[in-house]
Amino acid sequence: MLNIHRKFCRETFYDGRLVDFQPVYQENFNFAYDVMDVIGREEPDRRAMLWCNEEGEEHTFTFGDMVRYSNQAANFFAAHGVGRGDRVMLILKRHYQFWFALLGLHKLGAVGIPATNQLTKKDIAYRCNAAGVSLVICTTDGDVADHVEAALPESPTVHTLVSVHGPRKGWIDFDAEFPSCPDVLERLPTAAKDPMLIYFTSGTTGMPKMVCHDFTYAIAHIITAKYWQNVVPDGLHLTISDTGWMKSMWGKLYGQWFMEAGIFVCDFDRFHASKVLELFAKYHITTFCAPPTMYRFFIKENLADYDLSSLQSACIAGEPLNPEVFYQFYKATGLKLREGFGQSETTLLLFNMVGDEPKPGSTGKPSPAYHMDLVDENGNTVPPGTVGEIVVHTEGGKTPGLFSGYYLNEALTKEAWHDGLYHTGDTAWMDEDGYYWYVGRTDDIIKSSGYRIGPFEIESVLMEHPCTLECAITGVPDPIRGQIVKATIVLAKGYEPSDALKKELQDYVKKQTAPYKYPRVIEFVDELPKTISGKIRRVEIRKEK
Template structure:
């Protein structure tokens, strides 16, 4: 179960308890976070530290490797044996556990799957994605491993466009795989030159760049940006293959063996240019590489099975040539710089602060990151007279301290009440629509 290094004790506790994990592997930086919750995880038996130092209660990976016998027996695994679990997000609760088989790795070796990057043994690929996400596993490990390519790694604590551009000039990197935020950050810096000496192919995913941004990248670098689409449940599902005709704004065509269609809520296939849900055919045969189900939650698994299809709950259209056009999530998951964030996780963190009576968290448009987290907050009476600017900073820091920092609300608005349905459910869609309407109004000539 890969996990981002940005997780905090709360995130780690949830994952250990939900999965009943018997072991955890981490570095010096996160070991204290694990220790702070270990007593609440009865299934946890082994703690393995990847470090040059020792820590009480932990086994040391380096020492174990040095003392290990060179003789070992490989375990023969089958294609459909469970291999990994990726935690995904949802709006009404905690992340779900999307369980994958070894088929996810096998799929990367299929000729159809290798059309996307078309890596050669001479290529050097830089995947700017946190290793905790599935795109790093599929695009940054399996793809180059299968092709025999070289992987470039830079331990960036955070995205820094100046450092990234410097690396492209300094090292012979030929391909780049990254979220859209990285390209957007680079374009907004106004560098004197973006004509990189060895870079040949750039792939982006997570969200769509604006047509003018795609054109600006092509004009300044001489390279067309190819878009991809995927989920924790599927890995990569659609792509603009290298050398394929690019339609600005399109996420490309389905990657075999996935049969992807636009479906309605009953699983019926919709005609071209009709908005619907992105669906992957699972009957009569479930395709290799698609997740096995949500571990420990057959109800959630059944909810996404829609007729003969797995319903991704992502909205899109498909044109007559089979190109898909992504429109957005049918639920409230926030996609901020490629990080998928469930509002409920942020709202629960905010609820622990005495100033917060209730809150609603939604996505808000942002010129750099595409989307950011925004929190609408109703204050408790004792805090009504507090300085709002200072209180905003305090609440942001509070969220950073109790959950992964990337989840903190970059925007905060204090409101007297939240819009709700007759049954008392918060209307997040209404708040989100307000945010996007304001952005559109601000950009009108």
């Protein structure tokens, strides 16, 4: 064990708790060279990844393997015209080739653009043109490669298509050509402030934005893995996320490998709670992270039927945590879920730190890596108990982990990042103990009769009622109150829409929270409008008459 992460940060503690985190890096820092290659050279047999799929295949990759395969991938891409600063789109699901390819691109100084296999022709063409993509490496599973080909005539910057998981006419077969590429590579010039990753954020309004991160982004994920996920050397960590989502960068790469732990990857197409639960005992998974929806599915299973004894720590992110989920999972496992909050534009901003007592429903306290604040519309700090916007102070410059900006969109960058503050667009309030409680997006706040009402609290109450499968709270115009609360609800199986059920839900909310927050309007629907990443598009609900 090298404890290599300590080389890249200065940690300050008070009473045993981390209170300050300062990244340390050279001007040419590159995770692939400075972390992966060093571990691979010093401890080549250390496990880096345990990979399996639904067909029963299993592979264990060591850090030594990752060095060789990333070198081969770098040489492969270089042979096909990819160099420093070039943009490459990766649509590779959870195939192990994704990690070889991305690390190889890091070594070239190229910009990786991971994307989901759920994209359509229109989505792909938009992304290729917006980012100036030159090469697309894509799985042949499903029909996404067809969509890539269909988008090609509208994507003039793309000059090369590469297939994974089988040949395809007119494409270069990665699996056939990659093994013959040299597995040695002289270090190439790259800079810590070079662009490393671009992720398209689906957002709840407008077209997807291009979030650009430089090479220092990786260092900020030491906190993610060490102090939130509780990852330890020789452990095995599972984060449920496709590589097309930014969450995979939080839990399937940088932080875990900084901690010299293994990552567990199951290459599946559809989430089945029972199958995932079986993996913990079979592979001795020690730490785990998933969104609340996954935990809800777990809870619906009889957890007593599954051996979760290997699991030492579990955390949760992606959407606010309903306290009911916290208590039910704790009752079944004895583990207290640690919620965290961040964005594609950042790493972990707020979280329940290892060693702290989690408060169910709270996103925790500010990360020691950032100078956080809650401010009003004029940028002034608000007192405890008052809702404000979550912001990051940047008067001293960009903090590693914070995005470089929205790629090629200075106006949009300035809209979010001005006056020495990065504005998240999310709101919360802080209690007397310093814990933050998420309220909602700034444009989701409902202003009714002088009250400011956040959607999450009401949604949490409605989710406790057995009839509710999914719900969204929005404001609708009212001539007297300004706005009133509306609940749009997808019913669980066995329930039918009725006026009686509406009344029952309204009364239920009145009993569980302040009466002025109850939904005066309730609409039952078959499904909620969502982004491609699964976020509820409240803006679409608000547009409805």
